Amino acid sequence: MFECLSCDFKIEHVLWLNTLNQDLVSFMGATVKNLTNKVLAHLKLNSLSKAVSILFESTVPVDISLYASLFKLCAAKRAIIETRKLESHLLTFNPTPPVFLLNRAIEAYGKCACLDDARGLFDEMPQRDGGSWNALISAYSLNGLADEALSVFLDMKREGFLWNEVSFASVLGCCGSLLEVHFAMGIHGVIVKYGFSGNVIIASSIVDVYGKAGLLSDARRMFDDISCPNEVSWNVVIRRHYDMGQEKEAVVLFFEMVRLNDVMPLSFTVSNALCACSRISIFNEGMQIHAFAIKINLVDTLVVSGSLIDMYSKHGDLQSAHNVFNQPNAKDLFNWTSMVTAYATNGRIKEARELFNEMPERNIVSYNAMLAGYIRNYNWEEALEIVHLVSTTNISIDHVTIGLILTISAGLLDVELGKQVHGYVYRHHLNSNLFVGNGLLNMYGKCGHLRSCRAWFYQMSHLRDVVSWNSILTSHSCHKRSEEMMMVIWKMLEETPPNKHTLATILAACANIFTLDPCKQIHGFLVRNGYNMDIVMKGALVDAYSKCRCLMYALTVFKETTSRDLILYNSMILGCYHNLRGDVAIDLFEMLKSEGLKPDSTTFQGVLLACIREGRVELGREYFDIMSKEYCVIPRLEHYETMIELYGRYGYIGELENFVKQMPFEPTASMLIRVFDAFHEYKHERFRKWAADRLNEMNPSVPFKFELLDHRRMA
Numbered sequence: 221m222f223e224c225l226s227c228d229f230k231i232e233h234v235l236w237l238n239t240l241n242q243d244l245v246s247f248m249g250a251t252v253k254n255l256t257n258k259v260l261a262h263l264k265l266n267s268l269s270k271a272v273s274i275l276f277e278s279t280v281p282v283d284i285s286l287y288a289s290l291f292k293l294c295a296a297k298r299a300i301i302e303t304r305k306l307e308s309h310l311l312t313f314n315p316t317p318p319v320f321l322l323n324r325a326i327e328a329y330g331k332c333a334c335l336d337d338a339r340g341l342f343d344e345m346p347q348r349d350g351g352s353w354n355a356l357i358s359a360y361s362l363n364g365l366a367d368e369a370l371s372v373f374l375d376m377k378r379e380g381f382l383w384n385e386v387s388f389a390s391v392l393g394c395c396g397s398l399l400e401v402h403f404a405m406g407i408h409g410v411i412v413k414y415g416f417s418g419n420v421i422i423a424s425s426i427v428d429v430y431g432k433a434g435l436l437s438d439a440r441r442m443f444d445d446i447s448c449p450n451e452v453s454w455n456v457v458i459r460r461h462y463d464m465g466q467e468k469e470a471v472v473l474f475f476e477m478v479r480l481n482d483v484m485p486l487s488f489t490v491s492n493a494l495c496a497c498s499r500i501s502i503f504n505e506g507m508q509i510h511a512f513a514i515k516i517n518l519v520d521t522l523v524v525s526g527s528l529i530d531m532y533s534k535h536g537d538l539q540s541a542h543n544v545f546n547q548p549n550a551k552d553l554f555n556w557t558s559m560v561t562a563y564a565t566n567g568r569i570k571e572a573r574e575l576f577n578e579m580p581e582r583n584i585v586s587y588n589a590m591l592a593g594y595i596r597n598y599n600w601e602e603a604l605e606i607v608h609l610v611s612t613t614n615i616s617i618d619h620v621t622i623g624l625i626l627t628i629s630a631g632l633l634d635v636e637l638g639k640q641v642h643g644y645v646y647r648h649h650l651n652s653n654l655f656v657g658n659g660l661l662n663m664y665g666k667c668g669h670l671r672s673c674r675a676w677f678y679q680m681s682h683l684r685d686v687v688s689w690n691s692i693l694t695s696h697s698c699h700k701r702s703e704e705m706m707m708v709i710w711k712m713l714e715e716t717p718p719n720k721h722t723l724a725t726i727l728a729a730c731a732n733i734f735t736l737d738p739c740k741q742i743h744g745f746l747v748r749n750g751y752n753m754d755i756v757m758k759g760a761l762v763d764a765y766s767k768c769r770c771l772m773y774a775l776t777v778f779k780e781t782t783s784r785d786l787i788l789y790n791s792m793i794l795g796c797y798h799n800l801r802g803d804v805a806i807d808l809f810e811m812l813k814s815e816g817l818k819p820d821s822t823t824f825q826g827v828l829l830a831c832i833r834e835g836r837v838e839l840g841r842e843y844f845d846i847m848s849k850e851y852c853v854i855p856r857l858e859h860y861e862t863m864i865e866l867y868g869r870y871g872y873i874g875e876l877e878n879f880v881k882q883m884p885f886e887p888t889a890s891m892l893i894r895v896f897d898a899f900h901e902y903k904h905e906r907f908r909k910w911a912a913d914r915l916n917e918m919n920p921s922v923p924f925k926f927e928l929l930d931h932r933r934m935a
Contacts, residue, residue, distance in 0.1 A: 290306050354390065366394035451484060758788060837870050847859070
């Protein structure tokens with residue numbers, strides 16, 4: 221009987237426990253459901269922080285899918301605090317959580333750039349799968365640690381895990397960053413072996429890495445093998461051709477993509493094509509791409525509108541650029557700055573300043589753009605105003621700003637301002653910046669403080685470049701210190717290979733001090749070292765030899781030049797005149813016309829001087845007449861002075877009188893003195909008195925000057 225009672229009690233106890241468990245499960249399920257609803261409600265209100273905090277109100281684990289969703293949101297929002305809280309909650313209530321959830325946590329840490337957390341979690345995982353390795357590889361790759369990503373990629377294989385599409389896509393991106401093209405080729409072979417070469421994502425990654433390494437033929441061949449390239453594939457191949465200077469091919473590829481009509485291009489693809497058009501100045505194709513962007517509703521995206529503004533600005537079509545800028549969603553900080561730069565670069569500084577004043581926010585690039593615009597137009601005072609304006613903000617100036625302020629100092633010849641900037645450079649440890657250093661050299665040189673210029677130049681010994689040498693040489697040359705400049709030339713040749721600008725500056729210095737031997741040495745240096753003897757260098761040699769009274773060498777260099785331009789002809793014509801060979805200068809002028817070149821005011825000045833040298837009055841009059849009639853060159857003051865000298869020197873008194881009376885302006889004092897002397901010499905009293913009266917009117921305070929000159933000459 222007691223045994224029966226005991227058995228009944230046990231049965232009732234078991235039933236009671238089962239009922240209790242069911243009630244607990246039901247209660248916990250209701251709690252988790254309520255908790256989940258609260259979390260979802262906060263997520264709808266875009267409050268991720270509160271949503272994660274609510275998890276800690278319950279002591280029971282929530283559904284795995286909720287953890288996965290929250291990790292995904294944390295990754296998207298780069299929410300590191302919430303990611304750590306979520307991981308803590310997961311491990312507290314799930315001592316052995318599913319591997320895929322820990323993989324999501326590693327991915328979130330990677331997106332938040334917390335690689336120590338990602339690596340720590342990876343190392344503590346009791347079990348890993350291929351997704352764990354891929355998550356860590358992607359985390360390193362995403363944050364620019366390509367070397368670490370490659371190392372993990374290799375460790376993955378050594379630990380016995382198979383690579384898959386995600387592994388290959390991530391590691392190929394790292395190869396592109398490191399330009400590890402040989403490593404990428406090896407991976408390419410493994411991809412083919414594994415049978416993944418038909419994967420469009422992996423194939424696009426291979427195209428990308430080959431393109432970055434400059435192997436455009438291999439990249440193009442790989443791209444052509446993709447059976448159905450997607451929008452990313454097209455974007456990659458177009459961008460890599462653009463980056464490697466193959467702008468025309470990039471535009472051709474873009475139009476091929478449009479013609480095939482298989483995919484909708486990305487906004488970045490349209491932007492790259494527009495940038496390619498802008499760089500090689502193919503404006504019509506750029507306008508067609510603009511029309512296409514309007515058709516597919518991509519013109520309002522910031523990246524496309526920015527590229528359009530840049531293209532139209534470089535073409536000089538500021539109205540079209542402004543029309544794009546006025547579109548909805550186009551007025552971000554970058555495009556504001558681009559428009560300010562466009563107006564300033566094209567000399568429309570007033571419109572640039574108006575836009576600058578309207579900017580809702582500015583950064584240092586905006587200030588630099590406005591500053592550069594004023595400097596380019598030599599508006600020094602307005603540039604100083606911008607400097608003062610930026611000093612009143614909390615924006616930190618950069619090395620570009622420093623260089624621009626130094627340019628203002630040089631333009632104003634304000635060495636005191638330059639010294640203040642120099643002090644700022646030292647205090648903020650910018651003295652090791654080469655751009656700033658060269659700016660200081662230019663400032664001291666332009667201001668004539670050559671001692672300070674040389675002192676700073678020697679302090680730059682560890683970082684100076686060709687620009688530094690050019691700056692100090694030009695400074696000495698501009699201040700007629702050619703002798704001192706020649707002392708440093710040969711040392712420069714020992715320290716750094718000079719460029720053409722440097723050698724041209726040296727030749728100009730040789731010409732200034734009439735030293736023929738250094739000219740010959742520089743000429744020999746150019747020939748021995750295989751320099752490209754272009755038209756600029758030939759012009760410098762012609763000018764130097766001419767000024768050093770070695771016309772034979774100058775003519776030899778001139779005749780050896782196969783493609784001569786107007787500047788070279790002008791230099792040679794003036795060189796012949798200065799070397800008393802006006803006849804050769806006149807022959808050169810006729811040769812210039814026969815080669816189809818159009819003479820300018822400098823050409824006519826040289827040939828008119830040659831006519832004076834040779835006494836060719838009629839020819840000089842002919843040249844003066846054809847200046848405006850045939851070549852639309854408006855005669856300048858020096859041309860009129862030359863004609864007065866030509867008529868006066870050779871006694872063409874009637875022609876001189878008519879010429880002076882028909883001039884479109886009143887004769888200057890120097891012209892009147894030459895007329896006075898000519899008529900006095902040839903006994904033309906009436907017009908001589910006219911010239912004297914005009915001179916007296918110009919200088920009434922000392923009228924006797926010309927009377928005394930008259931009596932002295934008559935005596």
